[in-house]
Amino acid sequence: MSQTFQSLDDFRSLLAQAPNPDSAARDLAEARNGQLTKPPGALGRLEDLAIWYAGWRGDARPAVTAPQVVIFAGNHGVTAQGVSAFPAEVTEQMVLNFQQGGAAINQLSKTFGARMTVHALSLDRPTADFTKSPAMTEAELLEALQTGWNAVDTDTDLLVTGEMGIGNTTSAAAIAQALFGGDAADWTGRGTGVDDAGLANKTRVVAEAVALHGGQGDGIEALRRLGGRELAAMAGATARARALRIPVILDGFICCAAAACLEATAPGALDHCVAGHVSAEAGHGAVLAKLNKDPLLSLGLRLGEGSGAALAISILQAAIACHSGMSTFAEAGVSDA
Template identity: 55%
Template structure:
């Protein structure tokens, strides 16, 4: 795994402290510029090419009544993304990110994890490989998102498996579950935790799924090999990537969490990871939408870092 370039980060911090402003006055924007410098290995980071990828998958757990929508909606939303009609299309256009959508075998959902392992090892590896191959080595930053009916239940069981706790600690309304569906989600997560005791990344992904979660893990690992900074979306995307910390606690060092989702488990997950989201806007859409909004903030941070004059250049002081 590649590491953070401390020399580039130190040079970026020195530049920040020489710009025409009180030191630290841009707050988190300064931290973001230094973060990007360290992972890109250049004192002045760039955002010429932002890549956004949305992975889509279907889940056998929907048989337990955990979602108010049928699994067919996943494929319908994939078509909506491709037609340019979703929120993520608009946000990527404004943020300047190239969007691609990667459906993963939507006609063959994973298995119901309350009855069996969601995937076998080969299926999990195949999905991770697709995720890795989706990453553009020429990108300057990678935005990750997901789509999949039932996958907020997957996120809850993954988070509980990796960080501990019971269903009630992690389960939320997802796409708007009423009380009956919420109870189904709670029962499904507790049943999954009782049935499966995974101890590694591969075992966790196989036990609970899904293919889009495995693809996110593959993309995050490939980005780390490339020393490519990543912006994760909300609860589902973060929970998927967080599975990687089961094998390596520092696996997400090159990642930012784009926003704190309104899904209640996300705040707990962010705390468990010891990370700080870029934004908190009460969003809970998924699709990579929060990551795309965070990219706009990141662009502002780097624009100031690159474009502001130093005190010497401005003849001040």
């Protein structure tokens, strides 16, 4: 579907007017869950996930048939500050690897039956160094949001967004501090593996960026000033999923920082999202706590690419398979007394 917003204020309005889950479908799913051949609560969080998913899909007995993984790539001007262990050229090289099917996310998408697409956003035109000016103009942010919005297939029934962008953990850390407070060191991690001196430099960069841009507007403005094109595209895709009542599995630190900009702009904007995992990157667990999202997995991952969220597709598939495929006590002829 083509864009339906012409300005950032239009986008904000879409967030504010986003649809809610189907309460009737949710109630029916909860009733069905109480009739399945198991003791009450025996499937733990799988039961909650199935009921949550049913509400968003408007179907008391849903199926996951068309999961989609969308990867966005962007380059960051702040890499000129030496915040990454890898050069910016790696972003484009990894995009080619995605396109050729050679990355971890390709294997995970294939394993769980997800269609995967890759969108490179002006890699030859990095965002501005946000220690000196806002990362993006309003027009650039709008373009990236629209790319994400348009990347979501209307027949998708479960969405994962991932990213590639050298320097983007610095962006995520700056957004997290701007939105949630604390010190730069609370949110800044080693990313691609910087050493102690590199971590100190990266923390300095985050502190300088937030000192320049912090407290100047809502979450969308924080995204414009401190984000990147790939973060903005993830936010746009997540918002589009909400408009279509498509449940979303959030990935790691960068994905959640981008999503937090939506929540900071319109509280409740992430009600259609669950956290796929908690990563090993510093700050991710704290962001999830601020968003009140309990991760489904904790495997020490810190790859990005949507990899942790893609793994969690299996958890959602299992939850829905049990909910929709199990027999009720009456169907099985089993006494529920």
